[in-house]
Amino acid sequence: MIRVEKIYKQFGDLEVLKDINVEFERGKTNLIIGRSGAGKTVLLKILIGLIIPTSGTVFYDDTDFYKLNKKQIRKLRMEVGMLFQASALFDSYTVEENIRFPLDMFTNFTPAEKSNRVNSCLEKVNLEGVNNRYPSEISGGMQKRVGIARAIVMHPQYLFCDEPNSGLDPKTSILIDQLIRDITRENNITTIINTHDMNSVMEIGENIILLQDGHLVWQGSSGDVLSTDSGIIQNFIFASPFLQRLKKLALEK
């Protein structure tokens, strides 16, 4: 469980987050949605201390993250897997070396154990036979999947994904969504996903928050999205004429 308390964030004059309070539950896929520039990435980075909030704090269960010292932060971070919006693969390492990196750094696994772990992660993200390629030699969508494989290789307790399915084709995108949901349930971990993908919202949105103008303006599940009469969420989710028509059809039935 991760609880965000009274988070404010300003960059100079720009107020990006204002008084964000929310609890992300364990064993559930928590989604942060909002327009481009709404502050999703900033919020995700604040959770793990890559960006320091102007005020407010973050609790991991009962631990106040912003009261930890450097060493304690490092220890906690070992339980966190994160996919960055731009993947952030190390470009002087191959795909395999990228995924193996945390294992090399923090475990005493044998080379065989490591390579098994790497391959099973690659299999999970539906990528095989690219072990020895460099990040610059694979497509953006493949990089994203390698990023996910690297994020889950240590079996994290907390999984943060910044737009896991942007740049993926619909089929792979659904696969990745399902993978993230399955990992979350099986290992009972706390998963937080930034997305604008409406498929994901409806597929795996167990606890969704909507950010707008720096405020948390709506919270609910994918079921609530359909039933709510909140104009804010309606405008956001059903922004495209196509979806509006679909929704109308669905309601008529």
Next chain:
Amino acid sequence: MLLGQSLGGPRKLNIYFRETIRHMMDIGIGSVIIVALIAFFIGAVTAVQFSYQLGGTLIPRYYIGYIVRDMTIIELAPTITCLVLAGKVGSNIASEIGGMRQKEHIDAMEIMGVNTASFLILPRVIAGLTMIPLLVFMAAIISIFGAFVASVPIGLFSADEFIKGLGMFYDPYNVFMMFVKSVVFAFILITIPAYQGYNVRGGSIELGNASTAAVVFSNVFILLSDYFIALLLTT
């Protein structure tokens, strides 16, 4: 569950070791040619110019060997080599680490729990502290060789004179001084660029600036410390 066995341990040493070897290759092997080339010509020019300066004086020719040897060992080999390496290795380190900062690679390591300052800087420092003194040593030998090759065949002095000079007033303390200088300069030209790169923000313009600043500051600090080492070790 992984955590129990995760802290420290031999594996972590392993990856640090691998990184160190990689940087030793980059810094060492990658700089041999440029350092050799520069050292050769410095030796050659020093010899030619000294024989010009000594021409028509009563100072015996074989002094040229002695002068070339000591100038090279005490000053030219460590200082010129390291100024050149500050440009080559230093700017490379600043832009490599700076690029990792900008592409969120450092953040990605941080959230894994890696101590990035140590992981990115320590292997480079160790690689620099071992390889650069070796390069400097190589430069000194090549310089002396360059002096010989450039002068003897065209008759500025004879091989015997040169070799006699090389053997004169030899003081191992000078070699010690060369190594002190090269270790200090190596430390400067690795850590300053690493610091510049690690703390870069913004985009490619900032990265370029950081790389330039890395080279300029390294050069200034190398020259300053050269002066202080000279004072400290010779007076």
